[in-house]
Amino acid sequence: xxxxxTALAGTLSQGHGPSGADAAVATGSLWWLGPASxxxxxxxxxxxxxxxxxxxxxxxxxxxxxxxxxxxxxxxVILLSGFRLAEIIGFVQ
Amino acid sequence: xxxxxxxxASIVTRARLQLRPTDSILQHTSWGLAAFAVTxxxxxxxxxxxxxxxxxxVRSLPPAYFLGLICLPLASGFQWLRGRQASTTAIVVHVVxxxxxxxxxxxxxxxxxxxxxxYVNFGYVDPVLRxxxxxxxxxxxxxxxxxxxxxxxLVRATGLSPLVLMAxxxxxxxxxxxxxxxxxxxTIAFHGTSSGDxxxxxxxxxxxxxxxxxxxxxxxxxxxxxxxxxxxVAYLLFVIWLAVLVHVVVRRAGELTPxxxxxxxxxxxxxxxxxxxxxxxxxxxxxxLTAARLLRRPTMILTCGLIFIVWQLNVAGPFFxxxxxxxxxxxxxxxxxxxxxxxxRVTGSPQHAQxxxxxxxxxxxxxALAGLAVLVRLVQSGRSRPLAFGIAFLFGxxxxxxxxxxxGEMLIRVLLFCLPLLAGLAVAAFGTRAYRLLLVxxxxxxxxxxxxxxxxxxxxxxxxxxxxxxxEFVSSSLPPANIFGGHPAGDFENTALLDARNSYLSRGVLAxxxxxFLDPTLHHGWSHKDWPTYxxxxxxxxxxxxxxxxxxxxxxxxxxxxxxxxxxxxxxANPDMTIYRxxxxxxxxxxxxxxxxxxx
Numbered sequence: 088x089x090x091x092x093t094a095l096a097g098t099l100s101q102g103h104g105p106s107g108a109d110a111a112v113a114t115g116s117l118w119w120l121g122p123a124s125x126x127x128x129x130x131x132x133x134x135x136x137x138x139x140x141x142x143x144x145x146x147x148x149x150x151x152x153x154x155x156x157x158x159x160x161x162x163x164v165i166l167l168s169g170f171r172l173a174e175i176i177g178f179v180q
Numbered sequence: 181x182x183x184x185x186x187x188x189a190s191i192v193t194r195a196r197l198q199l200r201p202t203d204s205i206l207q208h209t210s211w212g213l214a215a216f217a218v219t220x221x222x223x224x225x226x227x228x229x230x231x232x233x234x235x236x237x238v239r240s241l242p243p244a245y246f247l248g249l250i251c252l253p254l255a256s257g258f259q260w261l262r263g264r265q266a267s268t269t270a271i272v273v274h275v276v277x278x279x280x281x282x283x284x285x286x287x288x289x290x291x292x293x294x295x296x297x298x299y300v301n302f303g304y305v306d307p308v309l310r311x312x313x314x315x316x317x318x319x320x321x322x323x324x325x326x327x328x329x330x331x332x333x334l335v336r337a338t339g340l341s342p343l344v345l346m347a348x349x350x351x352x353x354x355x356x357x358x359x360x361x362x363x364x365x366x367t368i369a370f371h372g373t374s375s376g377d378x379x380x381x382x383x384x385x386x387x388x389x390x391x392x393x394x395x396x397x398x399x400x401x402x403x404x405x406x407x408x409x410x411x412x413v414a415y416l417l418f419v420i421w422l423a424v425l426v427h428v429v430v431r432r433a434g435e436l437t438p439x440x441x442x443x444x445x446x447x448x449x450x451x452x453x454x455x456x457x458x459x460x461x462x463x464x465x466x467x468x469l470t471a472a473r474l475l476r477r478p479t480m481i482l483t484c485g486l487i488f489i490v491w492q493l494n495v496a497g498p499f500f501x502x503x504x505x506x507x508x509x510x511x512x513x514x515x516x517x518x519x520x521x522x523x524x525r526v527t528g529s530p531q532h533a534q535x536x537x538x539x540x541x542x543x544x545x546x547x548a549l550a551g552l553a554v555l556v557r558l559v560q561s562g563r564s565r566p567l568a569f570g571i572a573f574l575f576g577x578x579x580x581x582x583x584x585x586x587x588g589e590m591l592i593r594v595l596l597f598c599l600p601l602l603a604g605l606a607v608a609a610f611g612t613r614a615y616r617l618l619l620v621x622x623x624x625x626x627x628x629x630x631x632x633x634x635x636x637x638x639x640x641x642x643x644x645x646x647x648x649x650x651x652e653f654v655s656s657s658l659p660p661a662n663i664f665g666g667h668p669a670g671d672f673e674n675t676a677l678l679d680a681r682n683s684y685l686s687r688g689v690l691a692x693x694x695x696x697f698l699d700p701t702l703h704h705g706w707s708h709k710d711w712p713t714y715x716x717x718x719x720x721x722x723x724x725x726x727x728x729x730x731x732x733x734x735x736x737x738x739x740x741x742x743x744x745x746x747x748x749x750x751x752x753a754n755p756d757m758t759i760y761r762x763x764x765x766x767x768x769x770x771x772x773x774x775x776x777x778x779x780x
Contacts, residue, residue, distance in 0.1 A: 124490040131483040139441040168489045176504045
């Protein structure tokens with residue numbers, strides 16, 4: 088695994104891997120979608136971890152309160168990304 | 181009065197008890213049968229030689245070998261006759277020995293890694309190994325790069341040769357699958373086995389039922405999807421993920437802990453960066469379990485869906501741009517799905533069609549066995565969490581099935597993804613005597629048939645040493661070039677500097693013609709028109725034309741034409757591989773074959 092990660096890091100550092108340029112092309116005019124996606128992923132993973140804790144924990148209560156706003160963010164990113172992907176494939180013009 | 185009635189019954193019971201073999205006899209018979217099976221199979225293998233035909237490996241192996249395969253599940257059957265005393269360790273040993281014999285057989289007979297796509301998949305590893313890096317515009321799997329990167333790391337770290345790695349890979353993977361599968365089956369058996377013979381509490385058979393699922397997996401997995409490939413690694417991750425999920429749903433009533441959350445999300449993320457279709461199947465399963473309220477975390481499907489879509493758009497974008505036309509034509513097209521995955525599979529030579537029909541029949545048998553198990557289970561004990569899980573899981577897989585981006589292989593994958601839970605459902609009804617007998621009988625019958633279903637296309641899946649020598653010539657002795665035919669010669673090594681087209685599948689549904697070889701630019705677009713073009717004719721191409729298109733003479737006819745045509749210069753030849761340089765409009769004198777010295 089260490090060797091694999093090293094190989095990936097080496098590959099990416101040579102500039103031949105999936106790059107920021109690919110992402111920019113993928114998201115087109117929605118330039119903010121890439122960073123927003125990353126933020127949404129991190130937030131949702133943290134939400135899942137928070138919701139795994141017992142109900143009496145503070146983090147769990149915070150996670151429960153943040154659920155709907157984060158769900159709304161995740162659904163927005165999924166819909167926009169899905170739309171952009173459909174555009175790339177040619178399902179929508 | 182009561183005593184008078186009971187007396188004859190107890191005499192009969194005693195008589196039956198006296199006639200029953202003792203546990204010791206059953207145990208020793210089981211071990212004796214297992215030893216006999218290994219002797220027969222080993223002796224059969226020693227006496228065998230490679231003789232391939234339209235039915236694959238079957239004619240290469242003597243009857244003793246097949247008798248050995250029958251004796252192994254029979255030995256397990258004797259263990260199960262012991263009831264509560266049955267040794268699950270012994271039954272697991274039987275399964276592992278079966279896997280070792282069956283999975284090593286082609287390697288021992290052939291001496292080279294089988295399955296041509298293994299070589300293609302090494303072609304994705306090759307650029308990473310050579311320090312060229314990932315080329316997602318060029319190689320599909322570089323858009324989900326865990327497999328090429330991990331394998332390059334493994335080769336770099338261990339110094340393994342590609343051929344050794346590819347040869348050992350299927351056996352290592354199938355044995356690895358059995359470990360999480362055993363966990364899944366034990367969970368289902370201990371928490372969901374019917375107790376028809378033993379009402380109240382844990383059935384006697386629940387303790388010994390779960391290895392039956394391992395047997396089902398081994399004899400019904402004819403798909404060869406454990407070959408050197410991203411999907412084989414993704415499938416291992418999938419089965420581990422499934423083991424965690426079964427634990428959560430069946431034992432924890434669908435409630436996630438921090439540990440299971442990390443495991444499920446971590447494994448899903450690894451699947452996403454390995455294989456797109458497997459991650460879609462995971463999403464299908466999650467959606468079905470969430471809808472069935474078996475998983476009590478509705479946000480989990482959303483988080484996984486988010487991870488999936490973010491990767492596909494931001495990293496795997498080049499694939500979707502490149503594959504847009506194909507995706508438009510096939511995505512969610514049920515008619516196309518049935519045509520490509522079922523109807524077109526039962527074509528080609530009569531033997532190939534029979535093997536395809538046998539595979540469909542065998543697959544149907546497994547689904548019927550699982551369906552019967554569900555009915556038995558429902559009639560005896562009503563609904564249970566393992567049963568509900570199994571049914572929801574199968575719905576999830578079926579829901580995603582038509583989203584096929586891999587023409588023709590989706591049905592194979594549906595079987596593969598369903599196998600763990602089909603085996604689990606069968607195990608759940610193991611407590612019912614009649615079902616148990618049926619299950620063991622089916623396993624015994626299927627054990628020898630497995631050679632036909634698994635290795636039925638071996639005429640094509642076998643890659644001869646001559647072909648491997650030809651591949652090496654292509655990768656080490658040719659300049660950057662366009663390669664037509666000899667699949668997968670141009671897709672194996674040095675792939676960044678070779679552009680290859682498969683000569684028997686190259687135009688989708690259109691069959692190859694002589695014109696394709698006389699002018700490889702006629703129907704094929706080449707990225708580098710300035711590169712020289714080479715035409716390859718191989719044993720594998722001839723086998724493919726024979727099996728898939730029922731044109732056994734086609735490649736030899738092409739060869740006789742190219743040998744006479746001055747536009748084609750012979751540059752390499754061995755009995756299994758011929759390579760020509762194509763120079764249109766060039767009046768080049770063709771050198772004699774004997775003048776060509778193969779370079780190894």
